[in-house]
Amino acid sequence: MHRESIPRVVTKLLFPFLLLFALYVQFHGELGAGGGFQAGVIVAATLILFGLIFGLRAAHLVAPPWIIETMIPLGVLIYGGVGVAGLLAGGNFLDYFVLDHDPVHGQERGIFWVEAGVLITVSSTMVAIYYAFAGRGR
Amino acid sequence: MAVAAAIARTRNLFAAVALGGIYSFCMALALLVLDAPDVSMTEAAVGAGVSTVLLLGALYLTRIEETPNHRIALTPLLVSVVAGATLLYGAWALPPFGDPAGPIHQHVAPRYLNDVVKETGVPNVVTAVLASYRGFDTFGETVVVLTGGLGVLLLLRGRRRPLSKGTAPIGKDAT
Known part of the structure; x- marks a missing residue:
């Protein structure tokens, strides 16, 4: 039993819905509020939340750094x-x-x-910066 | 305003980061009241979420308490007072807020608002202006994001000095 079981369970529950909401914001952006920037930021915030709760190593398994770093120029x-x-x-x-x-x-x-393109660049840049910060001082 | 003053007063950097998050949420609410849900979403996610986490990550690498500095810096004070006064002086000449006769509502805005569905088939004007009418600007913005990300990555990755052992950075295995 982990010490922080409530954040872990809540994160696990929220994770798919947050990503789904990001996709909704992305593809529904033409009709409602949102668009690439907003969706990208939500994706990044979701991944960063995952990294905060489950640790950097688990986040690296979900989104490997080399994929993230390839995605930055890919969007552009x-x-x-x-x-x-x-x-x-x-x-x-x-x-x-x-x-x-x-x-x-x-x-x-x-x-x-x-x-x-905007979604890919914005989300991957945010996550890459988070990785760089969290991976320092190891 | 009160939150901003508290940020300036506090010497505890952790409290300052938390207050910064609160300030971002207040700004997101204000933007929502101003009928700008797109910007409000960005502010809530970036300002309150991501940047708070990044600042906390940076805090982990430094100390929590700010070193007290009792010297009064005259030049920055002068610069900020002059800049603020100039902005206030300039704001006087602006048309009243929400004035339909203001120049900003006369130039290209009517065409955007009237023809946006006919020309682009996209009902959300903000998206249409960002991606279509102002496609070049948004391309530039994306390149700026790329450049900023690359710069931060190069700075943080460039020289890797091992810090003192026994300190786990934020987000590292919390088990």
């Missing part, structure tokens, strides 16, 4: 890739209208991928 690349995709499709940089036959659908698609 996705965002930039959307821009380049607009260029290749014959528009300007970050021009979403040309991404689909229907300009409005193109907008939606562009915004979706851009927000995905």
Whole structure:
């Protein structure tokens, strides 16, 4: 029996719902409050909570540092890739209208991928900074 | 305001971090009252959650009590008073809060508000402006996040000096 059983149990219970809420904020951001930045921050806060309660080693198992560190530039690349995709499709940089036959659908698609890039970069940067702080002085 | 004054007064850094979290929650509430739920969510998660944890992690590497410093620093006081006075002076010339005739509501805002669904198919104006109309700015922001993260990682990882043994950093196995 662990000494801090209540935080552990509550964290275990909340963990999937927090991630689900982050996804809701991410994909529902077009209709309600939220978007990539907010969802990324919620994902990061969830992982940091997990690390606080269960220890850094368990957090490293859930989200290995090398994946986190790859995700930081990956998000920016996705965002930039959307821009380049607009260029290749014959528009300007970050021009979403040309991404689909229907300009409005193109907008939606562009915004979706851009927000995905923001989510990946923001969440992984926060978690990476937390790892760096928590891993110091070992 | 009271929380901010308490942060400035206290010498206990742990209390200062906790008060900072409270201050962030108050700011999140204020932003919610101002009908900005997006910013409010960010403030609650980043200001009250993540940055508090990071500050606590930093505290673990230093001491809890601030070393008392009784010297009165004149230059910073002067700089902050002058900057505050300039901002107050500038705020006088701003149009009244919520004035529909203000320049900010006349330039591009009407187009954003009126045509956003027609042009982008996204009902949330904030998302549409961030990702579509201001896509370049948001790209820049993302790159800034990347740069900041890389900088912090390089600083924290660059030289790894082993600290005194027997101190477990925050978040390390609490079993």
